Amino acid sequence: MFDDIQLSSIVVAMVRNVPVLIFAALGGLFAERSGVVDISLEGKILASAFTAASVAYASQNPWLGLLAAMAVSCLLALLHGLVSVQQQGNQLVSGMAINIAVSGLTFVLAQVFFQQGGRTPDLGGGRFAVVEFPFAEALAGVPVLGWIYTRLLGGHTPLVYLAFVLVPVVHWVVYHTRFGLRLRAVGENPHAADAAGVSVAATRYSALLLGGVLCACSGSYLSLVQSGLFLRDMSAGNGFLALAALVFGSWRPVYTALGCMMFAFFSAVQVQIEGVELPGIGKVPGSLIQMIPYVFTVVILAGFMARSVAPKAIGTPFVKSR
Amino acid sequence: MNAYPLPRWATSFALPLLNLLSALLVAALVIFLLGEQPWQSMRILVKAAFLNAEGLGYTLFYASTLVFTGLAVAVALQAGLFNIGGEGQMYLGGLGLTLVALSFDASWSPWALIPLAMLASAVFGAAWAFLPGYLQARRGAHIVVTTIMFNFIAASLMNYIIVSHLIGPGQQSTASRQFLPSAWLPRLNQWLPELGQSPLNITLLLALAALALYALAIWRTPWGYGVRAVGLNARAAHYAGVPLSGAVIGTMMLSGALAGLGAANSEMGSGHHLTLNFTAGAGFVGIAVALMGRCHPVGILLSAILFGGLIQGGFDLSLEKPNIPPETFIFIQGLIILFCGAMENLYAPLLYRLLRGRQASAHV
Helix, strand or coil: CCCCCCHHHHHHHHHHHHHHHHHHHHHHHHHHHCCCCCCCHHHHHHHHHHHHHHHHHHHCCHHHHHHHHHHHHHHHHHHHHHHHHHCCCCHHHHHHHHHHHHHHHHHHHHHHHHCCCCCCCCCHHHCCCCCCCCCHHHHCCCCCHHHHHHHHHCCCCHHHHHHHHHHHHHHHHHHHCHHHHHHHHHHHCHHHHHHCCCCHHHHHHHHHHHHHHHHHHHHHHHHHHHHCCCCCCCCCCHHHHHHHHHHHCCCCHHHHHHHHHHHHHHHHHHHHHCCCEECCCEECCHHHHHHHHHHHHHHHHCCCCCCCCCCCCCCCCCCCCC | CCCCCCCHHHHHHHHHHHHHHHHHHHHHHHHHHCCCCHHHHHHHHHHHHCCCHHHHHHHHHHHHHHHHHHHHHHHHHHCCCCCCCHHHHHHHHHHHHHHHHHHHCCCCCHHHHHHHHHHHHHHHHHHHHHHHHHHHHHHCCCHHHHHHHHHHHHHHHHHHHHHHHHECCCCCCCEECCCCHHHCCCEHHHCCHHHCCCCCECHHHHHHHHHHHHHHHHHHCHHHHHHHHHHHCHHHHHHCCCCHHHHHHHHHHHHHHHHHHHHHHHHHHHHCCCECCCCCCHHHHHHHHHHHCCCCHHHHHHHHHHHHHHHHHHHHHHHHCCCCCCCHHHHHHHHHHHHHHHCCCCCHHHHHHHHHHHHHHHHC
């Protein structure tokens, strides 16, 4: 009865889907740990996806696309920083504004550049190539081991490995480096950090820029790996899911990545389960499974399962005390 | 607190106007880069949206929805709550309204049906806002994150309900069946034929009434006083005896009810059925409307008309200028939110210096 649902393909789909979330969530982690709310993740992902696709299409080189995406995403991060750090404006409103503006602008630019109804042409050689493991063909026939080696571990693009490597790296940066210590201090108690001689503004700007770079990876992954072209509003709530993962992981890198894996798992299940008869339940509509990550986040936010503790100074602009 | 004390005319007129002009300047630059002439485009837009009766009718039609979603955000902001969930609350409001309309449109008279359908939209919207309000008040779950999540939950839920249950038999589009004319809101072009085909309807009058009621409730009742006190300083309000969770939950439900009412205009006034994603971002534009209007009823009305005009004029402009698709105005909305909402005090230092300079020279 479970013939139609294959756990192995769900797991592989999860590994393929999760980098978008991991990059974005880790990017948001830097921003929010420094005390700046970043709901503009969504907009940065979308802008990166568009930039990466356009540049990769024009140059037929995915790495150039990724670099260009980083530049654009960092510009948006700087704009968000200008509002949140320098202007001491409302960080939520700034994030919303960036999301809405990017959603409109990417469509318009795609339409003007490519005249295909707001999408880019198929990228062809502009996509990231799959990393081939040695002896992959020879091992493909071996049961279990062959699947693990060729499908689960192998057969992905470099960005997938980068995403998984980044999790321990970000953990190390946040908890074991001088920058990480300053980052957390600025996010928890900026006045104390300021009194200790740490520049709150510089730390927040660098955190936002790091977030911009990571969001660029996330967006590039969407267009250069997953779809192979840019589509209108293709970020499709991934930025907000990444925020949900941050809440889920209580703003800690490893737990946040686990949250991302869970959300990616649900979306893989949703694709698999669509239209399949389940014993006793019947057909479960995919849109209801789509809801699960969001419901989960609300439940966790409400403190019914685990307490999620946000950085203390999050969302409050820093005004130097006299 | 305020580093740049400015007179009231400056903060409520000069600053928003300067911000709006900056946003339009950036927009003009983008239109120029798209290869069109900004000034000419602007004239086409203004002409299409405001200078003929039918176009103005469309503008006011879009504005009536935006008044409701803008009020929803404004009410919540008075209590210091940032309700991003207007989109979801409006979507659910549309469901409540549709359920009533589909059940009774064959048997009831419009006099009973329309008020009941509107009541249902308000109740559904309020119910959808209750949980985020409750979780904020009692469990400390931040309203911004929960309302974002509730938007997504609403989108999935409505997708399921419409696709699995409400699509009429033998129907291709993802929408409920058409309501019978007893559930149609009377259009104003019955009395004012100049309005032409525009779907402007009695919702406009309701929107104006809602603005007046909002002003009365917030500034002239003890309840509104409590809400504003909570927004300014929750601890002090609590000390003064305002029940905190009551104020938070009550304001959120009122906010949700207003967002839910926003569904009536487009569903019963124009399309006459519930479609997938009928909200079309009106809940989000409501945030811009409230911020630009500085939560003042007149400000909300004016900015709703501005955004309505952008939607209507944008459509017409895109027909004449293929290089400027209607999506350009989503971008311009974003710019306006950025300049008028996030960077609202961008020009405060400049204006302050200018005014102080003039005063100083006057004293000499």
